[in-house]
Amino acid sequence: MTDRGGVLEIWGYRELIGRLVQRELGSRYKRSVLGWLWSMLNPAATLAIYALVFGVLLKFDPPRAGNGRFDNFALYLFCALVMWNAFYGVITGAMSALLDLGSLLGKVYFPPEAPAVAALLTVLFQAAIEASILMLILICLVNVSWTFLLWPVLLLFLAIFALGIGLVLSVWNVRYRDVGYLSTIVLQFLFYVTPIVYPLSLIPERAMGLPVRDIIRLNPLSQFTEASRELLYGLDWPGVLRLGLMALISLAVGAGGWLMFKVRTRDIAEEL
Amino acid sequence: MGENAVVVEGVSKRFRLTLDRPLSLKEAWTGLRPGSGRSFRRVRSEPFWALRDISLEVPRGSMYGLVGRNGSGKSTLLRVMAGIYRPTEGRVEANGRTSALLELGAGFHPALSGRENIYLNASVLGVPKSQIDDRVEQIVEFAGLEEFIDSPVKIYSSGMYVRLGFAVAVHVDPEILIVDEVVAVGDEEFQLRCFSHLESLRSQGVTIVLVSHDLGMLRANCDQMAWLNRGLLAAVGDPQDVVNAYLDTIDTEGAASVGHRPRSDTEGETPLRITNLEFFDGAGHRPKSFASGDPLVVRIHYSASEPVEDPVFSLGFYDHNNLHLAGPRSHVDGFRPGKVDGEGWVEFRLLRIPFRSGAFHVNAAVQDSDASFLYDRRAREFWLQISGEPDPQANGLLNLEGDWRAGV
CATH class of the missing domain: 2.70.50.60 (abc- transporter (atp binding component) like domain)
Structure with a gap:
């Protein structure tokens, strides 16, 4: 066997990964009348609900858009929500993919990260659809700049970051199913301590004697959602320092998670 | 690439018996599990050695048989050879693309159709789609599943599972083919086709590692055999010798209970010899x-x-x-x-x-x-x-030469 366990090996199994992605996408909206429309209706509905609750009822105020001609809470929200959806999708996808395909690992050999990589690609596909719609709307509103081109890079960083976490959680979840339940709760909490449905400026500097705004700002996920808003809505760029920092964090988390996964999955065929 | 397709060197495999595995975070955290009554005992795992210090070499292009009773470690050894299990000690080297048929339905996903599973399996084995496109019809025909190939495999019977699994495993151009005793699930006619197919694969230079309880078949077809007894290699080499050694223990253990004298008793002076x-x-x-x-x-x-x-x-x-x-x-x-x-x-x-x-x-x-x-x-x-071809209508080991009559 050539290079068992290396990155090259995953490339060698691209056929399998491609098939898994195809299967996931193909089976997703089977037996539904609207079919593929759901992949747009779903995020649209979520967006509408949040926009209604937080923008209309609670009257959260979005900043002005980059072209200075309008402000729109739904679009401001959407920029961050795309990032969150990708993050959430990769983590939950990696966990369920390993459980789902794990039984095969006891019968044939393939790299155990293949299901997670397939889940990642599926999520990126979905994110690309969502982002395209968002960008299209923004272009129609003449809110467009070269910063759009940086956005895919940001998504890539986020994907690596999420994959690192997803890999670790997925392998723990095989052993302790509690991880799956627990992570749902943690993710829910994370959703609200990340500036997605609200602008960061809405958070008080200090609460309960803690510098809450800084704490939320330091949450790596906040960096991604804020940067996404800056790039698409604010037409501003986060600067080399912040982008570099995000790259560093995502690579560290991605590599760390992958290494931990490697060690943990050496005997995974026996556990599934 | 050496002379050997598979080299197993000093392989031992330890399992932790999963009975005591902590199943929740709380148990893992505290290391405690409620025992009987009020006491708590430490969660610990009992090591179980499924294989101990196994060394063998499977020559390229040969058919290699494995025998042993249930639980002797045959399937574990196959999994180690196929790279599914990591040996606890020792080393395994497989030189060539390995296709393994270890269980009912090699690696089938129950919700997918037979056809989708063919592609999934092929991609797991690293076979490009274009190559499988050409083979799908052959596979379906070999498995005899023309009518069912687009139904999900969860509705398949065990025989259909095995037929499809075998058909896929042998049609993906493996260099090393590892087959557990699953083939025995198929009917007699399918088994015959399997073995003739294995035979033709071997003549094309494919290395075949086979587990079976059919000693006659192994003895007749294998180039070499190994006998596993409770995770230890009890005998290895010429099929005839291995089969005899294996049958001898069954015989001695069986005979001991009936009170027969084992064969070795007659070695020595005797006035009359066969x-x-x-x-x-x-x-x-x-x-x-x-x-x-x-x-x-x-x-x-x-x-x-x-x-x-x-x-x-x-x-x-x-x-x-x-x-x-x-x-x-x-x-x-x-x-x-x-x-x-x-x-x-x-x-x-x-x-x-x-x-x-x-x-x-x-x-x-x-x-x-x-x-x-x-x-x-x-x-x-x-x-x-x-x-001679067994009459597919007849079954059993013996032909009883009786005749039938009717009466009221």
């Missing part, structure tokens, strides 16, 4: 294999170092699983050879061979005139090959 056993057909020839229903003559050659009065000759017919099928004895049949001295032979004649196709081993023994003392016994050295 020197050979020969099988003749009706025309006095010695064919390599016989057809069911043909006449058979079994000639027992003896050598007496002193005159022996009226010894009792007996034969034992066994199938490849060591099932005792028949045991004709000369004195029971009313035959008395008189005084024997020096070299000579006695014959047992059968008008029609009742056994259906397969490999049977024939034991021979000679005792004193009242059958109380065993002079000599030769076991599992002589194999009787009955060939």
